[in-house]
Amino acid sequence: MIKLNPETELTAAIVKKLIDNHKQYDMPRLQKLEDYYLAKNEILKRQMADPSKPNNKISNPYANYITDTLTGYFMGEPVTYSSLDEKALEELNLIFEYNDEADENVELARSCSIYGVGYEMMYVDEEGSVRFKRLDAKECIPIYDDTIENDLLYVIRYYLDKDIITDKTFMYIEVISRTDVSRYRANDTGANMELIESRPHYFGIVPIAIYKNNETETGDFENVISLIDAYDKLESDSLNDFEYFCDAYLALIGFTAEAEDVAKMKQDRVILLDKDTDAKWLIKDEQDSTVENLKIRIDKDIHKFSKCPNLSDENFAANASGVAIKYKLVGTENLISVKERKFKKGLQRRLELISLIQGVKLAGFDWRAIDITFTRNLPSNDTEIAEVVNKLSNVVSKETLLAQIPFVEDVQAELDKLDKEQEKNPFYDLRLGLTGEDEDGTQSRTQANEEEERV
Numbered sequence: 001m002i003k004l005n006p007e008t009e010l011t012a013a014i015v016k017k018l019i020d021n022h023k024q025y026d027m028p029r030l031q032k033l034e035d036y037y038l039a040k041n042e043i044l045k046r047q048m049a050d051p052s053k054p055n056n057k058i059s060n061p062y063a064n065y066i067t068d069t070l071t072g073y074f075m076g077e078p079v080t081y082s083s084l085d086e087k088a089l090e091e092l093n094l095i096f097e098y099n100d101e102a103d104e105n106v107e108l109a110r111s112c113s114i115y116g117v118g119y120e121m122m123y124v125d126e127e128g129s130v131r132f133k134r135l136d137a138k139e140c141i142p143i144y145d146d147t148i149e150n151d152l153l154y155v156i157r158y159y160l161d162k163d164i165i166t167d168k169t170f171m172y173i174e175v176i177s178r179t180d181v182s183r184y185r186a187n188d189t190g191a192n193m194e195l196i197e198s199r200p201h202y203f204g205i206v207p208i209a210i211y212k213n214n215e216t217e218t219g220d221f222e223n224v225i226s227l228i229d230a231y232d233k234l235e236s237d238s239l240n241d242f243e244y245f246c247d248a249y250l251a252l253i254g255f256t257a258e259a260e261d262v263a264k265m266k267q268d269r270v271i272l273l274d275k276d277t278d279a280k281w282l283i284k285d286e287q288d289s290t291v292e293n294l295k296i297r298i299d300k301d302i303h304k305f306s307k308c309p310n311l312s313d314e315n316f317a318a319n320a321s322g323v324a325i326k327y328k329l330v331g332t333e334n335l336i337s338v339k340e341r342k343f344k345k346g347l348q349r350r351l352e353l354i355s356l357i358q359g360v361k362l363a364g365f366d367w368r369a370i371d372i373t374f375t376r377n378l379p380s381n382d383t384e385i386a387e388v389v390n391k392l393s394n395v396v397s398k399e400t401l402l403a404q405i406p407f408v409e410d411v412q413a414e415l416d417k418l419d420k421e422q423e424k425n426p427f428y429d430l431r432l433g434l435t436g437e438d439e440d441g442t443q444s445r446t447q448a449n450e451e452e453e454r455v
Contacts, residue, residue: 003146004153010143012184012193015175019158019190022141030115030138033219036063036228037114043232054243058236062228063221066308067113070220074336075109076377078102079347081370082399082411088365089412095130095354104134108211109343111137116217119155120346121176122207122353128361130354132209142210152206153177160188178206203356211346214338224306231298238291307331325378333376340374347372373403373411 002018004010035041039061048055079102083089096102104120111118115137122132141156157174173184173193182198201207213219221228303310309332326333351367358364389401398418402411 001150002141002143003150004143006145006147006153010154010175010177015156015173015184016186016190016193018141018143018156019173027138032225033063033114033116033222034138036221036225037067039064041232042229043236046236054240056236056239056243058232058239060228060232060235062224062231062302063114066221066224066302066306067110067219069308069311070332070335070339071106071109071113073332073377074339074343074374075106077375079105080373080375080403080408080411082373082403083370085365085369086412088370091358091363091365092351092354092370093410093412098129099132104132105347107134108346109339112211112213112339112343113220116213116219116222118211118346120209120211120350122203122209122350122357123201124357130357132350132353135208140208142208152208152210155206155208158190176201176206176208178204202360203353205353205356207353209346209349209353212342214342220308220335221306224302227298227302227305231295231302234291234295234298304331307335336376344372344374 008014039059041059043057044059046055046057081089081092108118108120111134117137119135119137119140119142120132121135122130125131135157136159139157139159141158142152143154143156144150145153155176157176158171160169160171162169169188171186171188171190173186173190175182175184180198180200183196184193185196186193299310309329348367351370355365355367385405389404392401399411399415402408402414408414
């Protein structure tokens with residue numbers, strides 16, 4: 001974590017130094033994590049001392065499997081929001097729909113799984129609409145103040161871009177502060193920074209939401225990369241040994257032959273041997289069972305230490321109940337629980353930024369009154385859920401119960417639909433206990449019934 005005194009001016013020289021440090025120490029790690037997610041594993045760089053020998057390079061996409069499985073389990077079901085402030089919730093839903101919030105959340109969760117952190121920038125477009133956009137985690141450098149609060153002071157974003165006209169490569173640098181966004185252009189090394197523009201953003205705080213995967217900002221497969229490398233090597237070398245076997249040498253013992261004789265033997269597929277002579281292949285002794293057992297053990301270790309279940313395992317039977325599956329996913333659930341708490345902080349930052357800019361437009365709201373609900377993407381038993389909801393109908397509010405139903409994405413919209421359906425009920429006034437006269441001068445049902453009882 002980079003810390004800076006709030007009174008320190010962030011000069012071009014400091015920015016250049018921070019970018020250089022990031023390129024030297026952070027970028028190699030982040031790029032390696034991205035490469036493994038794309039199945040560009042270390043085995044692909046292997047070179048043999050003897051170029052004539054087989055050099056198979058099998059890159060197993062374990063990292064991709066771990067990230068996509070955990071991200072799907074965590075964010076496969078859209079996040080739901082609820083609040084007593086119906087107006088604020090309606091406004092938020094419009095903003096979320098405009099920004100395709102569900103897809104944005106999935107990509108942010110994927111970024112957290114790969115790099116250990118995700119960044120999202122909030123801004124207002126030319127039409128005055130609130131927008132938020134995920135940033136490349138490899139391009140961002142967050143800077144915090146040196147107080148106990150560790151508030152976000154700046155975020156530096158830098159990237160290379162090639163001018164197709166001049167064929168020159170430039171580095172563009174954005175310094176995002178609490179008041180404005182300054183944009184610079186430099187050469188491809190980051191030197192000779194030139195200010196292009198500086199514009200205010202009116203959020204009052206740095207308009208960046210940071211989503212962490214965990215406290216140490218570690219990727220989901222980062223701790224098992226060495227195991228992935230070992231599995232790649234075992235599988236590649238097994239194929240190498242197979243090719244060695246196919247290209248084995250034939251040893252003729254006690255036998256003298258000319259080149260023409262050997263060629264004729266190969267053509268006729270017949271070897272005539274004299275007494276006290278022998279012929280056999282020179283091959284390496286195979287230990288298939290040992291190698292296979294080692295691969296199985298490494299595979300189990302990869303899933304165990306990444307806390308990512310092996311869904312092809314026989315333990316995940318098709319007829320297993322939701323509760324049984326959850327017991328098998330205890331380690332995964334513990335991991336996802338940490339993800340959820342960290343990701344929720346990022347979502348709360350997003351809500352805070354939206355409320356701040358809406359406040360400038362005289363349409364602000366209290367972001368703390370918005371409840372955020374995560375739903376695990378597990379095969380669900382709708383009958384069991386319906387029974388639980390029905391049993392709790394007199395104990396828990398409708399809003400909370402609706403949030404537990406997987407196919408209900410917008411709780412408030414569902415409540416509004418229920419109200420409209422109830423209003424169409426001919427006995428709606430009777431259930432509400434309304435009294436007095438209707439607009440046409442007739443008595444309400446409740447009052448008429450009371451008079452009948454008195455008679």
